[in-house]
Amino acid sequence: xxxxxxxxxxxxxxxxxxxxxxxxxxxxxxxxxxxxxxxxxxxxxxxxxxxxxxxxxxxxxxxxxxxxxxxxxxxxxxxxxxxxxxxxxxxxxxxxxxxxxxxxxxxxxxxxxxxxxxxxxxxxxxxxxxxxxxxxxxxxxxxxxxxxxxxxxxxxxxxxxxxxxxxxxxxxxxxxxxxxxxxxxxxxxxxxxxxxxxxxxxxxxxxxxxxxxxxxxxxxxxxxxxxxxxxxxxxxxxxxxxxxxxxxxxxxxxxxxxxxxxxxxxxxxxxxxxxxxxxxxxxxxxxxxxxxxxxxxxxxxxxxxxxxxxxxxxxxxxxxxxxxxxxxxxxxxxxxxxxxxxxxxxxxxxxxxxxxxxxxxxxxxxxxxxxxxxxxxx
Ligand code: FNR
Numbered sequence: 001x002x003x004x005x006x007x008x009x010x011x012x013x014x015x016x017x018x019x020x021x022x023x024x025x026x027x028x029x030x031x032x033x034x035x036x037x038x039x040x041x042x043x044x045x046x047x048x049x050x051x052x053x054x055x056x057x058x059x060x061x062x063x064x065x066x067x068x069x070x071x072x073x074x075x076x077x078x079x080x081x082x083x084x085x086x087x088x089x090x091x092x093x094x095x096x097x098x099x100x101x102x103x104x105x106x107x108x109x110x111x112x113x114x115x116x117x118x119x120x121x122x123x124x125x126x127x128x129x130x131x132x133x134x135x136x137x138x139x140x141x142x143x144x145x146x147x148x149x150x151x152x153x154x155x156x157x158x159x160x161x162x163x164x165x166x167x168x169x170x171x172x173x174x175x176x177x178x179x180x181x182x183x184x185x186x187x188x189x190x191x192x193x194x195x196x197x198x199x200x201x202x203x204x205x206x207x208x209x210x211x212x213x214x215x216x217x218x219x220x221x222x223x224x225x226x227x228x229x230x231x232x233x234x235x236x237x238x239x240x241x242x243x244x245x246x247x248x249x250x251x252x253x254x255x256x257x258x259x260x261x262x263x264x265x266x267x268x269x270x271x272x273x274x275x276x277x278x279x280x281x282x283x284x285x286x287x288x289x290x291x292x293x294x295x296x297x298x299x300x301x302x303x304x305x306x307x308x309x310x311x312x313x314x315x316x317x318x319x320x321x322x323x324x325x326x327x328x329x330x331x332x333x334x335x336x337x338x339x340x341x342x343x344x345x346x347x348x349x350x351x352x353x354x355x356x357x358x359x360x361x362x363x364x365x366x367x368x369x370x371x372x373x374x375x376x377x378x
Contacts, residue, residue, distance in 0.1 A: 001346045004310075005350060006310065008331075008334035008338045009330075009334040011343075012334045012338045015188065015190065016083060016188065016337050017187075017188045019166075020082040022168075022171070023082060023165075023169075024082070024083065027163070027277035028162055028278055029162055029163075029164065032281055033281055033283045033285075034278070037276065039285070040286075041310075041313075046313075046316075047373070047375055048362045049362065049374075050363055054359065054360040056365060057359045057366070057367075058365065058367065059367045060099075061324065063302065063324060066101075066122060068099055068100055071324060071326065072315055072327075073101040073103060074100055074101070074332050075306060075327035076105035076154070078105045080108065080336070081202025081203075082202055084337065086110060087336060088102075088104055088115045089118035090336060090341045090344060091344060092104070093121070095119075095121055095332075096121025096122070098345065102121060103124040103125070103126050104125055105126045106126055107204055107207065109203060109204065109206075110205065110206070111205050111206055111209060112142055112143055112146055124149060124150040125139065129229045130224055130225075130228060132211070135210045138211075140240075140244050150249060150268075152271065153237070153248060153251065154251045154252055154275075155251065155252045155253075156273065156274070158232070160226075161275070161278050163278065172222070173203075173204060205221070234264075235265070247302075249268060249270065251271035252279075253270040253273070254284055256297075263297050267301060270293075270297075270303060271305070271306060271327055272289055272323070273286050276306065286307040287305060287307065287308070287314075287317070290321045290322055291372075294322025302324045303323050304327050305326055306328070310331055315351065316355055316367070322372070328351070331347055332348065355367065
């Protein structure tokens, strides 16, 4: 096991082809949102208690009636097949083994039915709504039939943010075989072999199945993924509700005002998120928005937060500042790209042990007991 998440990031950088790593890592435009996300966790200070019995610590929490190992879950990321074959199955199994839910992206490169078959764990579906609403409807019906327990509607991706690396690399789906890309691939032969073993470029199979375009799958699914419904409004949450039995979480809220609107519209939870700094450049860091959002809706709906979570101590801070749990984005992907199933398991284990250490040093025997009194007021 490597010491820290950043060591897995470095290994991932070396092992992935350049265009795959840039896709994984890249933030929008000049990367300011992403840098702010990472820095934000260092902008707050703990206030520890001493002489508290911390011989036993408990990191577990309960979400939507289910107990889980710590206040975190493996979040939705698209195109995971770029890093490892059957990536979503690997992530789902690793999350389950670590006692955490796994959220599968609409833009996944495995069928949700195959992910269900691969893992008995708690699975949630992340939904993008395309202009043709029948696609999202079909996706929800399939996920419901496969026993996915919660739905996460992402609302910050009406268009894709401008990611300069991807433009420079000519990144698109299907993967374009340009001379520049071939040179990049040849310098990462092990990665190339893994891709070849899974049948070449990963495909948006899930979207294609729901759109009923399984022939010529890549082109059509890629076109679908560009056809987002930009007219989506809070009123449409009622439509989602009609098609989904179970918790509905809105991902991509950054203000107290929107948190209140999500509550009024009937959401069970929100993810305070700027999409890992990949969408709107110069968006605020979700962590920095968390206290005011918690003031507005704490106790009335679930609050999750993401963006730059790379330490177990970040999970403790999120919890103390009013979040129920954090969403892990890039961290598990670094493990996946560095060394597949083992890498993901190690990343999740590092976060758990770091959280345990933080709880002991904070004098907080239970993660669920963390609150603002464990943080220094600025
Ligand atoms: C994402 N994210 C994302 N979110 C979503 O709702 N649907 C998706 O398909 C994707 N795809 C995706 C791909 C990649 C490569 C990344 C890095 C991220 C955003 C993700 O769920 C989460 O909001 C951020 O990744 C959190 O920030 P950190 O932890 O990566 O810094």
